[in-house]
Amino acid sequence: MISLxxxxxxxxxxxxxxxxxAAVTVGVTISFGMLDIVNIAHPAFIMLGSFVAYVVNSNFxxxxxxxxxxxxxxxxxxxxxxxxxxxxxxxxxxxxxxxGLAFFFxxxxxGEVALILVFGVDYRFVEAPYIGLSLHLGVVDLPLRMLIxxxxxxxxxxxxxxxxxxxxxGRAILAVSQxxxxxxxxxxxxxxxxxxxxxxxxxxxxxxxALLIIIQPVEPSIGRDYIGRIFAIxxxxxxxxxxxxxxxxxxxxxVESITATFYGPSWAPAVAxxxxxxxxxxxxxxxxxR
Amino acid sequence: MRAAKFWGVSFLVAxxxxxxxxxxxxxxxxxxxGYVVLQYIVLSTAWNILGGYTGYTNFGVGAFFAVGxxxxxxxxxxxxxxxxxxxxxxGLMSGILGFGMGxxxxxxKGVFFAIATLALAIVxxxxxxxxxxxGGSRGVYVIRPQQAPLYGxxxxxxxxxxxxxxxxxxxxxxxxxxxxxxxxxxxxxDDEAAAEAGGVPTLRLKLISTTLSGALMGMxxxxxxxxxxxxxxxxxxxxxxxxxxxxxxxIGGMTSWIGPVIGAVLLGxxxxxxxxxxxxxLNLLIVGVLLVAFVIIAxxxxxxxxxxxxxxxLR
Numbered sequence: 001m002i003s004l005x006x007x008x009x010x011x012x013x014x015x016x017x018x019x020x021x022a023a024v025t026v027g028v029t030i031s032f033g034m035l036d037i038v039n040i041a042h043p044a045f046i047m048l049g050s051f052v053a054y055v056v057n058s059n060f061x062x063x064x065x066x067x068x069x070x071x072x073x074x075x076x077x078x079x080x081x082x083x084x085x086x087x088x089x090x091x092x093x094x095x096x097x098x099x100g101l102a103f104f105f106x107x108x109x110x111g112e113v114a115l116i117l118v119f120g121v122d123y124r125f126v127e128a129p130y131i132g133l134s135l136h137l138g139v140v141d142l143p144l145r146m147l148i149x150x151x152x153x154x155x156x157x158x159x160x161x162x163x164x165x166x167x168x169x170g171r172a173i174l175a176v177s178q179x180x181x182x183x184x185x186x187x188x189x190x191x192x193x194x195x196x197x198x199x200x201x202x203x204x205x206x207x208x209x210a211l212l213i214i215i216q217p218v219e220p221s222i223g224r225d226y227i228g229r230i231f232a233i234x235x236x237x238x239x240x241x242x243x244x245x246x247x248x249x250x251x252x253x254x255v256e257s258i259t260a261t262f263y264g265p266s267w268a269p270a271v272a273x274x275x276x277x278x279x280x281x282x283x284x285x286x287x288x289x290r
Numbered sequence: 291m292r293a294a295k296f297w298g299v300s301f302l303v304a305x306x307x308x309x310x311x312x313x314x315x316x317x318x319x320x321x322x323x324g325y326v327v328l329q330y331i332v333l334s335t336a337w338n339i340l341g342g343y344t345g346y347t348n349f350g351v352g353a354f355f356a357v358g359x360x361x362x363x364x365x366x367x368x369x370x371x372x373x374x375x376x377x378x379x380x381g382l383m384s385g386i387l388g389f390g391m392g393x394x395x396x397x398x399k400g401v402f403f404a405i406a407t408l409a410l411a412i413v414x415x416x417x418x419x420x421x422x423x424x425g426g427s428r429g430v431y432v433i434r435p436q437q438a439p440l441y442g443x444x445x446x447x448x449x450x451x452x453x454x455x456x457x458x459x460x461x462x463x464x465x466x467x468x469x470x471x472x473x474x475x476x477x478x479x480d481d482e483a484a485a486e487a488g489g490v491p492t493l494r495l496k497l498i499s500t501t502l503s504g505a506l507m508g509m510x511x512x513x514x515x516x517x518x519x520x521x522x523x524x525x526x527x528x529x530x531x532x533x534x535x536x537x538x539x540x541i542g543g544m545t546s547w548i549g550p551v552i553g554a555v556l557l558g559x560x561x562x563x564x565x566x567x568x569x570x571x572l573n574l575l576i577v578g579v580l581l582v583a584f585v586i587i588a589x590x591x592x593x594x595x596x597x598x599x600x601x602x603x604l605r
Contacts, residue, residue, distance in 0.1 A: 038401045040408075089586040097400055098347050099585040102540050105349065106581035109533045113575040224529060228409040235402070266427070270416035273409040280406050281394045 005139045010261040011254055012140050018253025019150030020215060022157055022246050023208040024226060025233045030160075030201035032231075033239035034177035035194050037086065041104040042230060043223035044111030045075065045202050049209020050124075050218045051115060057126040064126045065152055068210025072203040079202025082107075083195045091191075108223075115220035123217035131214060149211035156207055160200075161242050173197040177240060225269060232276030251275075296464060304457040308450055312442060321449040325517060327558035328452040329510050333531065334538035334550035335459045336506035341536070342544030343472060344499040345479030347400070350391075350407030351535040353414040354384040354504045356526040358511030363424050363521060366432055372439065373451060373513055380512030381505040387414075388504020392497045399482070415527040429522025432515040448513050459506050463547040466502075475499055507535075530574055534558075537581040543593025552592055 024046060031039040052071055053064040090100040134143040164170035172193045175183045180190045212218060229252065236248030252272050260268040311324065333351060340346050358380030365376050395406045419427045438447040466472045474495045477485035486492045515521045534557065542553025557577060564573035588595050 032401075038404075040405075085586065089589075093589070098341065098345070098544075099540070099589045101347055101401065101404055102536055103582055103585045105533065105536060106578045106585070109529070110575060110578035110582060113571060113578060117571055117575065225412075228405070228412050231405045232409070235405075266420055267416060270413050273412045273416075276409045277394060277406055277413065280398055280402055280409075 006261060007258075008139060009141060010258045012142070013146065013261075014254030014257030015250055016142070016146040016150045016253070017257055018246075018250035019153050020146070020211055021229065021233055021249040021253055023149070023153030023204065023211055025230050025237075025245055025249055026157060026160060026242070027201040027204040027208065028230050028234050029237070029240065029242065029245045030173075030204075031198055032234055033245075034173060035197055035201075036177070037083070037194075037198060038101055039104055039198075039201070040101070040227060040231075041107035041111060042201075042205060043226040044108045045078075045205035046209045046212060046226065047115055047218070047220055047223040048111065049075065049206040050213040051119060051209075051220075052206070053210040053213050054124045054126055054218070057128075058124075061127070063128055064210045064214055065128075065148070065207070068207040072206045075206040076199040076203040079199035080195050082202065083198035086198075087191055087195070108227075112220050112223060119220065121219050121221070123219045124213070125217040126213050128214065145214060149214055152207070152211060156204065157242055157246065160204075164242075169193065169196060173200075228269075228273045228276055232272055232279065235276065236279050293465075293468065297461070300457060300461065304453060308453055311449075312446060318443065318445055321443075321445045323562040325445070325449045325452050326562060327555060328449070328456045330534055330538060330554040330558045331456040331551055332452070332459045332510035333507055333535045334542070334554045335456075335463045335547070336503045336510065337535040338539040338544055338547075338550045339463055339466065339475075339506070340499050340503035342539050342549070343466065343475040343479065344496065345400075346496070346499070347404040347536070348407045348503065349404050349532050349536070350409075350411035350414075351507060351532040352527040352529060353407075353411040354387060354507035355511035355514075355531050356418065356523070357384045357387055357414065358508030359514040359521060359526050360418060360424050361508070362512045362515050363430055363432060366515065367423075373448070373516060377451065377455065377509050377512040381509035384508020384511070385501045385505030387508070388500040388502070389497060391504070392500030411527060411532070415523050418523045418527070425522065427523055429520055430515075431520050434516055434519060444516070448517055451513060452510075455509055459509075460547055460551060462502070462506070463550075467547055471495070471498070530577075533574070533577055533581070534561075537577050537584075539591070541580060541584045541591055543591030545590070546593050549591055549593045556592075 027045075028039060028042050031037045031042070049068060049071070053067045056062055056067045057064050086100065086103065090103065130144040130148055132145065134141050134145075135147070136142070164174055172183060172186075172188045173196070175186075175188075176190050176193050176197070183190050183193065233245060233248040233252055236251065237245035238248075252275060255271050255275065256268045259271045311320065315321070333355065336354075337348060337351060340348050358377075361380045361383040362373075362376040365371055365379060371379075391407065391410055395403050398406055418424060424430055434444050438444040440447050440450065442450075466475070474485070474490045474492075477488065477490045478492050478495060482492055511526070514526065518525075538553030538557050539550040540553070541557060542551065543549030557580065560576060561573040564576055584591065590597075
């Protein structure tokens with residue numbers, strides 16, 4: 001028997017989860033969708049963000065989201081450095097395909113193993129006053145642990161959307177994904193623009209990591225589960241647009257949540273990845289694709 | 291002539307390894323470690339058929355490997371077939387999976403193919419986790435037969451099987467490399483559209499490549515349940531199989547059959563030594579760091595370095 005209350009709650013939980021997934025994916029939408037850099041190591045940076053939040057939170061009791069935002073500039077610099085290596089080693093030589101992919105794959109693995117060596121494989125969590133509370137609207141439960149990450153994620157998305165649409169650098173980032181040469185004619189250096197954009201994409205991982213560790217306890221290897229999810233959402237959303245990506249994230253969130261509610265959580269990952277395989281096979285341009 | 295020489299020499303090397311190691315090493319541990327290195331020769335050679343020759347990056351190695359292993363588990367529970375038959379069946383199952391994956395992802399190029407294979411691995415793992423007959427997420431115990439079919443202990447028997455398998459897969463890779471098939475694979479890697487326009491049946495060749503590569507990975511996985519005696523999804527689908535299978539050909543060199551062999555022997559041995567002397571987490575870090583360092587510094591691997599030096603000397 002499918003009860004209506006249960007179904008409504010599953011959908012609402014899925015939407016909240018989807019909102020959070022948007023924060024996880026936005027970095028890849030920038031790096032993969034706009035810059036053509038296949039950063040499969042993005043989940044490793046998110047894990048790093050989670051563990052930074054964990055370390056600071058457990059020592060000083062500062063709010064994890066605040067930590068994520070404050071650390072974002074540091075992640076921005078790390079991202080610029082990674083891009084610089086990538087640029088000299090692959091883009092400049094014109095060997096971006098398998099070697100570039102393997103570079104990020106190796107980075108993902110190094111990140112994960114390094115975190116395991118430092119923190120072990122125990123699950124870690126953060127403490128904040130709103131974890132454990134929830135709002136009740138009629139039959140619908142809104143746990144703050146899910147609601148707040150979702151809202152922060154939407155806020156981050158809105159800020160990035162404004163930045164891309166309204167500022168010179170933001171427009172240049174959009175331009176570099178469409179026409180490098182035209183950008184050069186506007187007297188902007190494509191590789192500088194890409195460096196900044198990649199820095200921003202890694203900076204979002206700081207915030208996303210903090211949100212992740214609010215939602216669930218974290219151990220280093222769960223980043224892997226996010227690789228497929230992130231790319232599924234990115235491809236579903238048509239790669240470059242934020243609204244499309246958000247729609248894809250909500251869709252995956254709802255589908256996963258319904259699956260987990262009615263068939264059990266152990267089937268949830270297969271659904272997201274099955275979706276990805278289907279999308280890639282049937283409609284590679286995404287649900288809102290051109 | 292060169293082909294005959296290769297067959298002769300490689301057969302002698304394999305036979306010599308088989309006989310000499312059994313004579314020299316009395317310590318069982320050597321065979322445990324040797325098995326892993328040989329297994330990686332098979333895996334990285336298989337990966338290279340698709341990745342190096344045809345230019346498609348497969349990150350889902352764990353899926354093919356584990357499907358081979360789990361097909362052996364099913365056979366073990368249902369029948370009492372000998373391990374060589376299980377290897378063939380495991381290869382068949384993974385070959386079918388490879389064919390299916392190739393068919394599903396025909397339209398995907400480069401990066402999307404790589405992501406699809408990652409997704410495939412997770413889907414396959416989820417199915418195994420939810421399949422109680424083979425133990426689900428709890429894993430399954432496989433009891434080895436008391437007596438090895440050949441002279442020596444059971445682990446020596448598995449080691450010998452893996453040695454034969456390694457020889458077969460390297461021979462297959464080399465044969466492909468020198469054949470029209472290999473030429474077609476390389477044409478796809480260099481420019482798929484141009485290959486299609488030039489009359490290369492890209493669709494069929496890609497399917498052959500994914501099937502063959504998948505089948506060999508499955509064969510490498512088939513004896514695993516007997517090697518570890520306890521199999522669970524988390525370890526059999528482990529990402530480290532994919533990382534190793536990608537790292538070894540990249541470090542050795544992807545253009546020639548010898549590249550994956552060099553990479554596998556080098557990395558496999560280093561890892562075995564590091565596991566014993568330092569720690570098992572650190573050896574994965576070594577692989578990751580070596581992979582990143584090599585693709586930056588020597589994108590064509592050790593074979594590429596040697597070739598560059600030879601060319602410089604000729605000049």
